[in-house]
Amino acid sequence: MKISGVDIRPGNILEYENGLWKVAKIQHTQPGKGGAYMQVEMKNLIDGRKTNVRFRSADTVEKVRLDTKDYQYLYAEGDMLVFMDVETYEQINLAADLLGDAAAFLQDGMMVTLEMYDEKPISAQLPDQIEAEVVEADAVVKGQTASSSYKPAVLDNGVRVMVPPFISAGTRIIVDVYAREYVKKAD
CATH class of the missing domain: 2.40.50.140 (Nucleic acid-binding proteins)
Structure with a gap:
């Protein structure tokens, strides 16, 4: 399906220069002189290369359905x-x-x-969030305020994340897979 250059959105899969590219970031720019364009950062799905391309509103590109x-x-x-x-x-x-x-x-x-x-x-x-167990967490530093003070912790899969001070080793937590961030304590 052909789409206009200004209709490109993050996550779209595009067929560009005989390759499949996934759109990572977009930035719509309207310069004082000339027409508006969309600055698109893409990653090749086959070989992992990255590129930045400018698409004008008159340009069309093939959007691939997977x-x-x-x-x-x-x-x-x-x-x-x-x-x-x-x-x-x-x-x-x-x-x-x-x-x-x-x-x-x-x-x-x-x-x-x-x-x-x-x-x-x-x-x-993968699912956006998973449940994991904290296997190692630093001790709380006395006098630290509870607001926005996080400490490093290691999960059972070896990934390091920042957690609130009340989380200790053995606690099960919900983690955002793609942001690698603590979400909440598991029920």
Whole structure:
């Protein structure tokens, strides 16, 4: 589907210069002289390159629709991750770098949405938030105020996050996977 250059939004998948690109950031600019344009930062889904491109309102670009399918994470095998289609029980292997930093948050049995292009997985989406256990947390410094004072903590998956002072080792918390931030204490 063709869209105008000013209709591009973050998260869109575009076909540009014979490649598939995911839009990371956009900035709409209206200079004093000349027409308005959209400054678009994109990442190539196949080889990981990044680029900045200016699209004018008269420019059109092909927006690609990807098929999405839910898979269950089974286990890691070296630098490959094994997922299973929950309907057909078919297993597929994906490179861990396809998930980027979010791969550290994978848990056994977790449902992951894979985006497919021509039956080939090109990106994976984990749940936005997961539950994890704090295994190591610094002691609270006496005299620190409760407002906006966070301390470093290590989760059971090895990821470091900043948590409020009342969180101690052994506490289960909810973490934002993509921002790598504490959200709240788990119930």
